[in-house]
Amino acid sequence: ARVVDPAGTDDDRAAEAALRPRRLSEFPGQPRVRDQLGLVLEAARRRGGTPDHVLLSGPPGLGKTTLAMIVAAELERPLRLTSGPAIQHAGDLAAVLSSLDEGEVLFLDEIHRMSRSAEEMLYLAMEDFRVDVIVGKGPGATAIPLELPPFTVVGATTRAGLLPAPLRDRFGFTGHLDYYDTADLVTILHRSARLLGVEADDAGILEIAGRSRGTPRIANRLLRRVRDWAQVHGEGHVDLAAAHAALTLFDVDDAGLDRLDRAVLEALCRRFGGGPVGLSTLAVAVGEEADTVETVAEPYLVREGYIVRTPRGRAAAPRAWTHLGIEPPRSAPL
Ligand code: ADP
16 A cells, blocks of 8 residues: 555554544634534524535545534534445435434445435435335335435535536535645644654654645654654654655655656656656556556646646656656657
8 A cells, every 4th residue: 555545544544533633623724614614514503403415525535524523523413424335225325314313414425436326315315304215116116205304414525526416406515625735734743743642843744744745644644654663763753854764764755756656757757758658658667557557646646747648648747857856858748
């Protein structure tokens, strides 16, 4: 597993549970979403009712699950967690919905990956607090309506655009999470260090923040590796030297690029003169599957402006040359 993978692993889950902010007031970053969500929740609390359904969209590791937990905590309601891939049949969803208590918060992670039939059931349930349970098969099948107590759905998706409009429209509030800036990551890391019980100074924390790709999950994971290094090789203090040494050991450079990212840039610039070069050719040059290059390395490299996708293949942008410290040839495409 890559240390800069924005998706969580099993190993992360246990460690992350302790690091999640529990309240909106302790949630650093995302000020718009935080303020908007705070208003929606406070208004619902004053009315004594359930708030509108909430959709959270944005890349992995930015705090969607954390915010869902916060919604339940702020409303002082229980939280039920499930995910799109776990709901393959409408019946799976009916079972969850029919067991909800009044006011319960239902977190549906990766909501864009639910089956079509479950989606339809969900948006009716969200609107009318009712599900039609189908009994029997074929022409004799009948729909028995089942009333549900009011509840709140918090949906999370990395791809809001993939949600069908009728489902998207059932969410009264949509919050879009964006990558965090360094200052917010510094706040998050100081808080995490405190919770982990490790001493950390500003320079060490800043160094980790700068390599975390704007993603709290990665920041927390890098912090744990630096802590490990400091405990084994040092006095246990997370400082600049520990951050440098640990992140060098784990191959995360000062821009947050790892070995695969750099291999892609090296191949693109040194072997193919900056491109454009086809994805499969590039993948062969770095000894990886095309799919790995495309889904694992490329999104961040494209987002950060190291490479550009052109109709004729991948091309190195000026930032790629600068990062590698090489002079682009006259023939460089960009
Ligand atoms: P997502 O559901 O978007 O993939 P999570 O909510 O699971 O992301 O967050 C991943 C990790 O990052 C968790 O350990 C969480 O504590 C941490 N995290 C995310 N956002 C924040 C934040 N704003 N402040 C502190 N920690 C955060």
